[in-house]
Amino acid sequence: MKNIILGTIIITSTIGNSFAACTYNLDATTAEIEAIPSSIPTTKFPTITNQKSSFLIPNFQSNSNTIQMYMGTSSDIAQKIVINNQNIIVDKSIGTNGEYAVEFLIDNFIRTPIRDDGYVSMGFSFILSNTSKSIKIGTVNLINEPRNGINLNVSLPKDDGSGENSFTYPISSIPAAGLRVGLFINQNSKQIGLNINGVNKGYIDSFSTTPNKIGFITYGVAMAFNAGDPNIGKTISGELITDKSKITLNYATGTKDICETPL
Numbered sequence: 001m002k003n004i005i006l007g008t009i010i011i012t013s014t015i016g017n018s019f020a021a022c023t024y025n026l027d028a029t030t031a032e033i034e035a036i037p038s039s040i041p042t043t044k045f046p047t048i049t050n051q052k053s054s055f056l057i058p059n060f061q062s063n064s065n066t067i068q069m070y071m072g073t074s075s076d077i078a079q080k081i082v083i084n085n086q087n088i089i090v091d092k093s094i095g096t097n098g099e100y101a102v103e104f105l106i107d108n109f110i111r112t113p114i115r116d117d118g119y120v121s122m123g124f125s126f127i128l129s130n131t132s133k134s135i136k137i138g139t140v141n142l143i144n145e146p147r148n149g150i151n152l153n154v155s156l157p158k159d160d161g162s163g164e165n166s167f168t169y170p171i172s173s174i175p176a177a178g179l180r181v182g183l184f185i186n187q188n189s190k191q192i193g194l195n196i197n198g199v200n201k202g203y204i205d206s207f208s209t210t211p212n213k214i215g216f217i218t219y220g221v222a223m224a225f226n227a228g229d230p231n232i233g234k235t236i237s238g239e240l241i242t243d244k245s246k247i248t249l250n251y252a253t254g255t256k257d258i259c260e261t262p263l
Contacts, residue, residue, distance in 0.1 A: 022243040022259035024051060024092060024216055028078035033071050036081050045070040045220065047237075053218045054108065054237030057120065057225050067119075067223040077127070077215050088134050090127045090215025092258060099186045099255045101263065102126070102216075103241040103248070107178030110144050110231050118231065119145040119223040122238045126183060128211035136207040138192065140181055141219065142171065142238075150174070152181065152196060156205040165205050169196055182249040187211075195249045214258055216240055 030044040045053040053072040060066045076091040094100060104124050114120065123141030127134060138156040152169040171179065175197065182195035187210055191203040218240055225232050241247055244257045255263050 020259075021245070022257045022261060024240060024242050024258075025074050026051060026053065026072040026216075026218065026240070028071075028073045028075045032075055032078040032082075033073070036071070036078060037085065038069065040067050040069050040221075041065050042069045042071055045072045045218070048072050051241065052237060052239040053220065054235055055220050055222070057110075057222050057229075057231050057234045057236065059227060059229075059232045060223075060225055061227075067221070070220040071217060073217040074215065077217065086134075088127055088129065088137075088215070089131060090129045090134075090213045092214050094185075094187075094212060094214045094258050095256070095260055096187050096210050096212050098188065099184055099252055100214075100258050101182055101184045101247055101249075101251045101255050102258060103180055103182045103246070104140060104218075104238055105178050105180045105241060106142050106174075106238040108235045108237040109142060109174055109179070110234060110236070111150075111174045113149055114144050114146050114231065116146065116226070116229070117224040118229060119143070119221065120225075120231075120236060121219070121221045122236050123219055124238070124240055125217040125219065127215045127217070128185070128207065129213045129215070130209065130211055131213070133209075135209050135211045136192070136205075138183075138205070139219075140183065140194075142179060142181075152179070154194060154204065156192070159208055167194075167201075167204060169201070180249060182247075182251070184251055184255060185214075195251070198249055200250070 033044045121143040125139045128136040150171045154167040157164045184193045192205045193203040194201040
């Protein structure tokens with residue numbers, strides 16, 4: 001009987017682990033985020049539900065700050081940024097072979113051109129590191145502003161510190177279900193690729209050292225929305241997607257989520 005009970009426990013545990021969701025914990029507190037050095041007012045997203053972050057477009061009064069940034073990340077990363085933002089050792093282990101994919105779904109955004117001086121963006125940063133140093137940092141932001149309209153901006157600092165590789169992708173329309181951005185990381189070729197709503201842009205950058213850790217920061221920014229702007233009060237939201245069950249874009253055969261589950 002003891003062997004039967006033990007066997008049942010082992011089987012149950014194995015099944016539970018097999019179907020466990022692949023998650024990333026955006027558990028940094030407001031105090032931890034507000035302690036991060038920033039040149040603009042920064043606070044935690046008012047709402048973070050699992051891996052979805054959201055805020056409402058604020059009404060900036062004439063006698064107040066005219067810009068606000070919202071952030072979500074892990075408590076571990078927030079604390080490490082305060083200590084040394086030039087060398088962040090991140091907190092989610094990742095395999096060193098094959099290709100891995102994550103997605104970011106921006107499901108609430110301002111879909112028409114912004115008037116006057118307004119500005120809004122929603123996106124995320126990814127950080128690749130090993131156990132001793134940062135290897136690659138990149139930022140992906142969907143931006144709506146009067147001068148250039150709606151664009152997806154991707155920025156990847158160069159390894160030698162001489163600048164950055166920047167890409168701008170005009171977005172003519174945002175589907176009703178939202179704009180889905182896929183990031184894929186090939187550990188074998190040491191390359192980073194991009195997929196925008198099903199359009200594969202191919203590899204756009206590379207790294208020189210194989211990372212074994214990955215971390216994420218979600219961002220939202222609003223600026224210069226003044227009284228009378230019809231966008232005040234609208235919800236802006238985006239979801240970091242790391243689990244196979246929610247990844248929907250197409251990737252190379254054998255691509256996995258960051259928990260090693262094949263897509």
